[in-house]
Amino acid sequence: MNHPFVMDCARALVRRPDVASLKETPARSGSAASTSEWPRATAEEQRLASEYLQAQGQSPAAWERYAHALLLVNELVMVD
Numbered sequence: 001m002n003h004p005f006v007m008d009c010a011r012a013l014v015r016r017p018d019v020a021s022l023k024e025t026p027a028r029s030g031s032a033a034s035t036s037e038w039p040r041a042t043a044e045e046q047r048l049a050s051e052y053l054q055a056q057g058q059s060p061a062a063w064e065r066y067a068h069a070l071l072l073v074n075e076l077v078m079v080d
Helices: 004-015 025-035 043-055 060-071
Strands: none
Touching (some): 004 060, 025 043, 025 060
């Protein structure tokens, strides 16, 4: 879960031009989520993401932690 490869993937996700170019938090977090194959974020999920990122000062490290969480959610890690 915390292997350098996964951390590199999270960094790469938030640095993608289609994610990094967006300035509005809901749009950027939604783009990161959809890029990582999440279903469309609900209003509640967007609100929670925005609150977290605002509380962290929108720092690059906060965005990397957010992307790390997206990549490791159960829906993406589990394979039937």
